[in-house]
Amino acid sequence: MENIKLGKYLFLEEFCTCTKTYAKYSDRINPYPQQPESIEAMKDLNKAIIDPIIDEFGRDRFELTYGFCSRDLKRYLDKKDPISGIKNGRVAPNLDQHLAHELNQKGKYYCSRLGASCDFMIRNLESNQLVDWIIDHHLPFDSLYFYGCDRPIHISYGPQHKRDIWAFTESGKPTKRGIETWLTKVTTAALNKGGE
Known part of the structure; x- marks a missing residue:
């Protein structure tokens, strides 16, 4: 299963095993989807969004930090590290689409x-510039979360x-403040598309 190619560049294995939490508990986590529809959804994401981004910026600059979240991985993200007492990660399965069709x-x-x-992030590129490129090239995303210039985007x-x-x-609170330019561009593009 891990050798399934999701698009021009990424394989299922990388998409399912790229998190720090998986690396930490890999002997206890099955990182792969149980539903074939989840793989198809990941392929669609890669073809529509990831492939054009890597085409533009290069495979060597593309750094995937969180891809598919299996049920096992979700369980470990919800747990606290026994030493630090800090949760392994944040997960919002009912909203964030990391569990795909599971x-x-x-x-x-x-x-x-x-x-x-x-x-993911693009090395040597601030994430606000990456968001600019995504919006300017009309990539058909569903949701985009911007966490800061030096952080990966979702x-x-x-x-x-x-x-x-x-x-x-x-x-960690969601806001529309400070991203008005992006929101205006997206709205304008949608209106223009509707008028075609």
Whole structure:
């Protein structure tokens, strides 16, 4: 399964094993999806968003920090490190699309928005410049989260194609403040597309 190519560049293995939490607990985590639809969603994300970005900036500059989140990985992200007492990571399975089309124990999708998402950065490029490029090139994202110029961005691709953008305060609260230029560009592009 790990040799499945998701697009022109990335393989399923990298997409499922790139987190620090997986590296720390890899002997206890099955990082791979259980639903074939999750793989298809990751392929769609790669073809629509990741491939054009790597085409532009180069494979050697692309750094994936968080891709697919399996049920096992979710469990460990929710746990606290026994030494530091700090949670291994943040996960919002009902919102962030990292679990793609995976089902919970009740047989319901973790995230009803479906699609797939990932977090990444481009080395030697501030993330605000990366967001500029994504918006200017009209990539069909669903949600984009901007955490700061020196942090990875989160981007998803799913059936809603909302092109919704959020920034986050230092305390982790979502805000639209400070990203008005991006919001205006996205709205203008949507209006222009609707008028064609």
